[in-house]
Amino acid sequence: MRDPDGLLARAGVRGNPDRDQHFLVDDRVLDRLPTYLTEIDADTSHILEIGAGTGALTDRLLEAGDRVTAVERDPALAEFLREEFADEIADGRLILLEGDALDVDLPDFSASVSNLPYGVSSEITFRLLPEKRPLVLMFQMEFAERMVAEPGTSEYGRLSVSTQHYADVELVEPVPKEAFSPPPAVESAVVRAIPRNPDYEVDDEAFFLRFVKALFTQRRKTIRNAIRNTPHISGLDDPDAVVDAADEELLSKRAGAVTPVEFAALASLAADVGFDEHE
Numbered sequence: 001m002r003d004p005d006g007l008l009a010r011a012g013v014r015g016n017p018d019r020d021q022h023f024l025v026d027d028r029v030l031d032r033l034p035t036y037l038t039e040i041d042a043d044t045s046h047i048l049e050i051g052a053g054t055g056a057l058t059d060r061l062l063e064a065g066d067r068v069t070a071v072e073r074d075p076a077l078a079e080f081l082r083e084e085f086a087d088e089i090a091d092g093r094l095i096l097l098e099g100d101a102l103d104v105d106l107p108d109f110s111a112s113v114s115n116l117p118y119g120v121s122s123e124i125t126f127r128l129l130p131e132k133r134p135l136v137l138m139f140q141m142e143f144a145e146r147m148v149a150e151p152g153t154s155e156y157g158r159l160s161v162s163t164q165h166y167a168d169v170e171l172v173e174p175v176p177k178e179a180f181s182p183p184p185a186v187e188s189a190v191v192r193a194i195p196r197n198p199d200y201e202v203d204d205e206a207f208f209l210r211f212v213k214a215l216f217t218q219r220r221k222t223i224r225n226a227i228r229n230t231p232h233i234s235g236l237d238d239p240d241a242v243v244d245a246a247d248e249e250l251l252s253k254r255a256g257a258v259t260p261v262e263f264a265a266l267a268s269l270a271a272d273v274g275f276d277e278h279e
């Protein structure tokens with residue numbers, strides 16, 4: 001395996017935190033990351049890596065999978081990767097996409113393992129989750145804790161419900177700052193997301209996610225007041241009709257205590273009674 005410090009030295013870069021550049025330099029963490037895929041027998045035929053940096057993780061992913069597509073926005077790093085991995089690129093085992101992970105056309109990947117740029121980790125994650133592929137992603141610890149949180153905890157919120165709508169998520173490893181160069185300001189954590197259908201049904205996924213977002217903007221209010229206060233976010237024409245039709249006990253809870261199944265039932269009711277008829 002390529003030595004992460006050697007890669008940094010050959011690339012001649014330091015990592016610029018303003019560009020979300022914190023390179024993994026701990027071999028043990030780097031070696032473990034692909035195992036979170038292989039231990040669940042995930043399909044590793046085509047692994048997507050967002051933010052390849054100097055290629056320390058890319059190298060491990062090439063070992064674990066048949067083919068890797070790596071996305072990197074920084075032109076100097078992309079140039080270095082093209083030189084460093086010239087053989088793998090020539091063999092067709094590594095495809096390098098230079099560009100912004102929020103804009104590039106993503107390939108039909110079978111799984112992703114990425115040490116994400118933290119500034120855009122939410123946007124990238126919600127690009128990847130709907131693809132319904134196993135994901136092993138590094139986040140800031142606080143973000144990871146919110147993704148996996150259960151109802152009734154202080155971390156539970158819109159991020160938990162929206163993430164768990166797509167996948168079973170698990171915080172598989174906390175990662176200390178010292179594992180990176182330069183070290184980020186906060187601790188990190190690896191989250192594994194295994195795609196699955198939720199244990200509820202929603203007819204209109206976009207409305208469900210918008211409704212949950214609306215209710216969590218008023219997390220200190222009861223659901224009754226949150227529905228009434230947020231039609232500008234949920235898009236409801238008639239929030240009072242939803243309040244009239246909904247279960248009293250649920251209306252008196254706060255969003256942090258409402259389970260995804262309860263949100264889904266409420267969203268279905270709201271979709272039925274909360275909109276004017278448009279012929």
Ligand SMILES: C[S@@+](CC[C@H](N)C(=O)[O-])C[C@H]1O[C@@H](n2cnc3c(N)ncnc32)[C@H](O)[C@@H]1O
Pocket residue numbers: 019020021022023024025050051052053054055056057058071072073074077099100101102115116117118120
């Ligand atoms: C946290 S570093 C990880 C680097 C490498 N994978 C590692 O583990 O050492 C994130 C990488 O993403 C790149 N990056 C930042 N924003 C990006 C974006 N919007 N699209 C693609 N790459 C981005 C940075 O240049 C940096 O190389």
